[in-house]
Amino acid sequence: RKEVEQDPGPFNVPEGATVAFNCTYSNSASQSFFWYRQDCRKEPKLLMSVYSSGNEDGRFTAQLNRASQYISLLIRDSKLSDSATYICVVARTGANNLFFGTGTRLTVIP
Amino acid sequence: GAVVSQHPSWVICKSGTSVKIECRSLDFQATTMFWYRQFPKQSLMLMATSNEGSKATYEQGVEKDKFLINHASLTLSTLTVTSAHPEDSSFYICSARDWDSYSYEQYFGPGTRLTVT
Numbered sequence: 001r002k003e004v005e006q007d008p009g010p011f012n013v014p015e016g017a018t019v020a021f022n023c024t025y026s027n028s029a030s031q032s033f034f035w036y037r038q039d040c041r042k043e044p045k046l047l048m049s050v051y052s053s054g055n056e057d058g059r060f061t062a063q064l065n066r067a068s069q070y071i072s073l074l075i076r077d078s079k080l081s082d083s084a085t086y087i088c089v090v091a092r093t094g095a096n097n098l099f100f101g102t103g104t105r106l107t108v109i110p
Numbered sequence: 111g112a113v114v115s116q117h118p119s120w121v122i123c124k125s126g127t128s129v130k131i132e133c134r135s136l137d138f139q140a141t142t143m144f145w146y147r148q149f150p151k152q153s154l155m156l157m158a159t160s161n162e163g164s165k166a167t168y169e170q171g172v173e174k175d176k177f178l179i180n181h182a183s184l185t186l187s188t189l190t191v192t193s194a195h196p197e198d199s200s201f202y203i204c205s206a207r208d209w210d211s212y213s214y215e216q217y218f219g220p221g222t223r224l225t226v227t
Contacts, residue, residue, distance in 0.1 A: 032214040043203050043218040044154065087153070091214035096142050096207075098216055102153040 001026050006088045006101030014109050017078045021104045023088030024070045030099075032091040033064055035073045037084045038103060044087055047073075078108045112138045114206050116219030123194055123226055130190045131222045133204030139184040140206035144216065145177075148201045160187040194226045 006023045013019050025033075033050035048055065050062040050071050061074040071088055088101035113136040123129050133143055143160040158179055159167045166179035178190040187206075191198055201223050205216040 034215065041201070041221075041223070043221045045218070046215060049213075049215070097144055097156055097159055098214065100154050100156075 003027060003099040004088055004090050004101040007104055008102050010105040010107060012107045012109055013078055015078055015080060017108075018074065018076045019078055019106060020075075021073045021086055021088070021106075022070055023072070023101050024068075025088075025090045025099070026069070027090075027092050028069065029094065030069075030090045030092040033062075033071050034089040034091075034098075035060075035062055035071075036087040036089055038087055039084050047086070075106075078106075080108050080110060082106060083108045112136075112206075112208050112217045114140075114204065114217045114219040116204055116222050118222060119220060120223040121225070123224070125195050125226055126193055128190055128192045129194055129224060130188055131202055131204075131224075133187045133189070133206070133219050135185045135206045135208075135217070138206075138208040140187075140208065141184060143181060143187040143204055143206045145179065145187075145189050146203045146205070148203060148221075154203065157189075162187075191224065194224070196226045199224055199226045 004025050035047045036044040037047045038044040048062050050064045054063040059076045063072045085103040085105045087103040090099045115134045117132045141162045145157045146154045147157050148154050156169050157172045160179045160181040162181045168174045181187040201221050203221040204219045207216050
């Protein structure tokens with residue numbers, strides 16, 4: 001079983017729509033959680049960290065459910081510039097490296 | 111935030127030649143750096159973990175004699191693709207973790223696009 005599972009999409013949504021991505025992780029020792037954004041032919045960039053209490057940054061809301069071992073990202077009022085691949089990333093105790101989901105491709109349509 | 115640079119940003123080489131890619135942490139020390147490879151429309155795949163002053167740890171299926179990693183200082187790791195072949199054409203990305211920080215966050219370099227003809 002993969003360390004991090006994510007629906008690869010693609011998600012095609014109209015401007016202004018609300019879209020949600022989910023991601024599950026398999027190792028209960030997982031400790032830190034992130035959402036990264038990757039534009040085509042570019043490196044991944046941190047979008048936001050995910051905390052147990054949930055966190056919001058403008059139109060973006062991230063939530064963590066430790067009991068069910070899943071992470072979510074909600075994007076409200078989608079903009080054309082939100083088109084990218086969103087990658088769920090997990091860190092766990094005892095491992096130096098991060099574990100990446102496959103990424104979910106989002107295209108916001110005018 | 112912390113900055114990681116990579117050089118070159120793109121390279122085209124002939125089959126059989128070797129290519130060296132540099133990864134530098136510009137404003138922090140990185141005892142550990144990571145090398146990833148990404149094929150078109152696929153996810154990042156960790157190739158190896160580079161440790162300053164010691165041997166790199168390679169992921170299963172990655173040939174250590176083909177992908178030579180050297181992490182000679184706290185701010186520089188290099189990846190050398192030896193005897194490159196067309197199937198090695200890919201996007202190579204490094205990342206580093208700021209060990210003075212308590213965060214697990216990794217900072218990515220801008221990537222190196224390798225094309226082997």
